[in-house]
Amino acid sequence: LGTVPAMVLLLLLLPAFFSVAESSSATNITRPVFPDVSFVFRDSYDPYGWRLTKPDFLQLPKARPDDSSPAVVMFYMRKAPWAPTPTEAPTAPDPFYSTNCTECQVWASYSFDGGLNWDLPFRFLDLPTDYEFLDPTLGWWARAGPRVVLQQYDGVSSLHFGLGKRTDNHLALLHFSTNESLPTDHTPIGRALFPQAQLIMPTKVASIPHTPVVVNQGKRLLFPIHYVARSKSSFYGLANVTVFYSDDFGVNWSQSSPQLVTPGGGDGANEPAIIELLNGTLWMLVRTNEPVLYESYSFDYGATWSMPSPTRFASFSSPAHLIRLRAGDKPGILVLWTNGFTYKGVDAYDEARQVIHGAVSYDEGSTWQGFRELYRDPHMDEYYLHGDHGAAYPDGKEMANGNVVVSTGQGALRQTVFVFNPSWLTETEQYTTIDSIAVFNDTLNYDGNYFTSYGVDGVERILDPTHSSCNHNLSVIRFDARRVDNSLRYPTVVYNFPGLKRGRLAFTFYPASKVFSASVKIMDFFSPPNAFVVDELASFAFDVFSGCKSSEEEPCVSAQEWHIVELDWDVDVGRCNVTFDGLADRRLVLPILSRSFEMQPSYFRLQVSAGFMYLRAVDVSML
Numbered sequence: 001l002g003t004v005p006a007m008v009l010l011l012l013l014l015p016a017f018f019s020v021a022e023s024s025s026a027t028n029i030t031r032p033v034f035p036d037v038s039f040v041f042r043d044s045y046d047p048y049g050w051r052l053t054k055p056d057f058l059q060l061p062k063a064r065p066d067d068s069s070p071a072v073v074m075f076y077m078r079k080a081p082w083a084p085t086p087t088e089a090p091t092a093p094d095p096f097y098s099t100n101c102t103e104c105q106v107w108a109s110y111s112f113d114g115g116l117n118w119d120l121p122f123r124f125l126d127l128p129t130d131y132e133f134l135d136p137t138l139g140w141w142a143r144a145g146p147r148v149v150l151q152q153y154d155g156v157s158s159l160h161f162g163l164g165k166r167t168d169n170h171l172a173l174l175h176f177s178t179n180e181s182l183p184t185d186h187t188p189i190g191r192a193l194f195p196q197a198q199l200i201m202p203t204k205v206a207s208i209p210h211t212p213v214v215v216n217q218g219k220r221l222l223f224p225i226h227y228v229a230r231s232k233s234s235f236y237g238l239a240n241v242t243v244f245y246s247d248d249f250g251v252n253w254s255q256s257s258p259q260l261v262t263p264g265g266g267d268g269a270n271e272p273a274i275i276e277l278l279n280g281t282l283w284m285l286v287r288t289n290e291p292v293l294y295e296s297y298s299f300d301y302g303a304t305w306s307m308p309s310p311t312r313f314a315s316f317s318s319p320a321h322l323i324r325l326r327a328g329d330k331p332g333i334l335v336l337w338t339n340g341f342t343y344k345g346v347d348a349y350d351e352a353r354q355v356i357h358g359a360v361s362y363d364e365g366s367t368w369q370g371f372r373e374l375y376r377d378p379h380m381d382e383y384y385l386h387g388d389h390g391a392a393y394p395d396g397k398e399m400a401n402g403n404v405v406v407s408t409g410q411g412a413l414r415q416t417v418f419v420f421n422p423s424w425l426t427e428t429e430q431y432t433t434i435d436s437i438a439v440f441n442d443t444l445n446y447d448g449n450y451f452t453s454y455g456v457d458g459v460e461r462i463l464d465p466t467h468s469s470c471n472h473n474l475s476v477i478r479f480d481a482r483r484v485d486n487s488l489r490y491p492t493v494v495y496n497f498p499g500l501k502r503g504r505l506a507f508t509f510y511p512a513s514k515v516f517s518a519s520v521k522i523m524d525f526f527s528p529p530n531a532f533v534v535d536e537l538a539s540f541a542f543d544v545f546s547g548c549k550s551s552e553e554e555p556c557v558s559a560q561e562w563h564i565v566e567l568d569w570d571v572d573v574g575r576c577n578v579t580f581d582g583l584a585d586r587r588l589v590l591p592i593l594s595r596s597f598e599m600q601p602s603y604f605r606l607q608v609s610a611g612f613m614y615l616r617a618v619d620v621s622m623l
Contacts, residue, residue: 037424054415057073057407058150069113071110071112072399073108073109074111075148076106076146077107105123107122147163147212148160148161148162148212151249152218153218213275215274220246221250222243222282222302223244225272226242227239232266233265237261237264237269238266240260243255243274245302256298257303260272262308264288266288269287269308272286273321275333277364281299282298282302285320291316292312292597293310294308294310312598313335313599314340315338318340318352318353318390318392319337319392319393320337323396323404325422326398327401327402328402333360336356336374338356340352340526341537353390354377356375356406357370357374357526370498374406376391380528389411390409390411391408391414392408393408395407395408402423403420428498429620434461434475451495452529455530457489458479459480465614476616477493478613480608481517488532489530492606494528494603494605495603495604495605495606496602497604498620499524499600500602500620503600503620504569504620507565508562508616511557511560511563511611512611512614513612516613517544517609517610518608519541520567520605521538521540521603521605522605523539524601527605529605539576542578545557548578548587550585556581566578574591575592577589
């Protein structure tokens with residue numbers, strides 16, 4: 001593997017990168033959804049209308065000292081456009097997603113404003129098929145796309161690609177190590193600039209790695225992967241996790257020890273994510289079939305690892321992604337994952353993968369802030385679907401301006417790219433009126449709010465019928481259970497708010513019928529509106545109507561009046577005080593029910609099982 005000094009390589013490559021990008025016509029395809037979250041691509045299509053795999057990103061160094069916005073490069077694989085017919089969308093098999101890609105190309109696109117706008121993509125690399133260990137009749141693993149990292153150490157720079165080859169699911173690693181300039185037009189670069197591909201592991205690799213990691217001040221390159229070791233029915237499940245590492249820019253490789261396993265059967269230990277802590281320790285998060293992610297540590301830069309143990313992060317059979325934050329006042333860690341739980345068994349992805357969450361830590365993982373929704377599966381309302389789909393599989397990179405660009409999504413028409421600033425995750429207040437919701441529908445994905453209501457009946461947004469004026473546009477959510485006879489379809493909304501160990505939540509509601517029943521749960525994980533959730537898994541739970549009596553033994557709430565219920569909780573103390581309409585004689589003291597994940601409550605779940613009522617607003621703040 002030839003190497004060149006880092007600055008020489010970058011100076012040779014960057015002008016060509018920029019000239020390609022600047023020759024394209026910029027396309028603004030930003031769409032704001034959640035506050036501080038802007039969506040760049042949706043439904044798996046690039047600006048040309050071509051199908052794309054989940055991209056990976058590279059923040060390039062500054063081209064010059066006064067460069068305020070160095071380029072970000074997005075790499076992805078693509079093939080001809082495809083879309084299911086209206087009668088089969090989105091459940092039809094996606095040919096690009098599920099089959100080999102024998103004539104795949106890696107394409108690239110550039111952003112010069114922190115990932116909000118991207119130049120039209122150009123053809124970066126035609127993937128070779130004639131290496132002696134690669135069967136040309138079988139294609140590249142087209143479900144995930146390239147994983148990329150820039151390694152710089154001792155005056156040497158190398159750009160590493162990780163790509164999966166379908167020949168026995170071997171893993172092929174392409175190294176970018178050249179002193180030639182890239183072409184300035186849209187002609188393919190071809191294999192000339194990638195002089196070798198290595199077959200790292202001659203056994204059945206279950207997937208390509210998460211994004212490669214460079215540790216120990218650039219000296220070591222890590223490729224974390226998992227591989228098939230047993231059957232799904234065994235105690236440790238299908239796969240083991242291992243790490244391949246190289247200290248010579250990928251020329252020679254060693255394998256870590258021991259091979260990492262987790263209990264729970266199913267897919268076993270798989271899809272690891274690694275980050276280097278400030279003290280040099282490596283921290284790994286591992287997907288399992290347990291209700292939580294597992295973690296492992298290495299104290300020798302990845303050569304040996306501790307056996308995985310449970311974390312506090314709820315996540316059923318879905319991977320996490322770890323990003324080091326360096327652009328702010330102090331370094332931090334961002335974790336992206338599906339903070340969800342399902343009561344179903346192995347492979348029950350239909351309840352566990354609908355939402356991607358984010359949390360940040362500024363004390364190297366001791367405490368966390370956020371637990372906020374970043375992306376929801378745009379087809380999450382099709383709750384009857386089963387199989388490997390959802391919002392899962394996040395990847396991303398921090399950019400020079402402090403924003404983070406993320407790609408995520410699993411299955412046909414679900415892959416997306418969005419940009420957000422991690423500082424949003426540190427907020428501790430949130431106030432939502434129903435008027436602030438653009439349109440209230442089942443998925444709520446495109447509406448810039450925090451409510452979810454798919455898979456249930458009797459929930460809709462209407463004009464407030466209790467308002468005295470006929471000429472108003474004030475809205476409420478109506479919960480009407482009078483014609484619902486299936487307990488899994490009772491009118492329910494799930495509302496996400498910033499995670500708070502000590503918090504206050506107030507909601508304003510109006511019982512419209514004299515007989516009604518409404519339950520409230522404060523939870524620290526997402527569970528779909530149509531899922532069965534027992535009180536014991538909630539942090540706190542109570543019934544709005546029957547749970548409270550006044551000093552005169554009357555219900556704390558009465559029909560056809562507006563009420564404000566305020567909950568003040570402290571997880572460490574293990575108690576929640578509930579006050580009705582601010583009255584001292586209308587209070588409840590709730591014990592904590594579950595410390596299953598020992599994280600901050602971040603969800604409000606309201607379900608009406610009898611009668612009907614209106615919800616006007618939810619207000620959350622830290623105590």
